[in-house]
Amino acid sequence: MNATVMERxxxxxxxxxxxxxxxxxIPLKYYKHLGLDNEVECTLEDGxxxxxxxxxxxxxxxxxxxxxxxxxxxxxNELIKKFESQSKNIKKAVTHMLEDADAIAAGEKESESFxxxxxxEN
Numbered sequence: 001m002n003a004t005v006m007e008r009x010x011x012x013x014x015x016x017x018x019x020x021x022x023x024x025x026i027p028l029k030y031y032k033h034l035g036l037d038n039e040v041e042c043t044l045e046d047g048x049x050x051x052x053x054x055x056x057x058x059x060x061x062x063x064x065x066x067x068x069x070x071x072x073x074x075x076x077n078e079l080i081k082k083f084e085s086q087s088k089n090i091k092k093a094v095t096h097m098l099e100d101a102d103a104i105a106a107g108e109k110e111s112e113s114f115x116x117x118x119x120x121e122n
Contacts, residue, residue, distance in 0.1 A: 061090050
């Protein structure tokens with residue numbers, strides 16, 4: 001390994017403390033460089049914890065929302081306003097679902113059964 005690569009690796013290396021609650025603080029230069037927000041994706045890869053920016057596709061439901069609104073007769077500025085409103089509702093619903101999933105995984109909330117969601121079998 002040449003001196004420049006070793007120097008760069010040492011410059012980018014940072015020892016981070018882990019709190020009693022298993023929390024870490026991401027160094028500001030890493031946070032800014034990656035453009036992180038209030039959530040990240042964390043994976044285990046080859047014995048290492050890898051933290052990446054969470055790239056949620058905000059347009060996942062855009063086509064379906066637009067098709068539905070157009071089928072309801074919306075167009076022009078009215079369509080744009082309704083689309084913005086519906087998009088916000090989708091984001092809220094997904095956030096709520098993720099919070100519920102986290103609570104269920106932590107044992108703080110019980111999951112619903114098939115019957116709870118779809119009713120008793122006929």
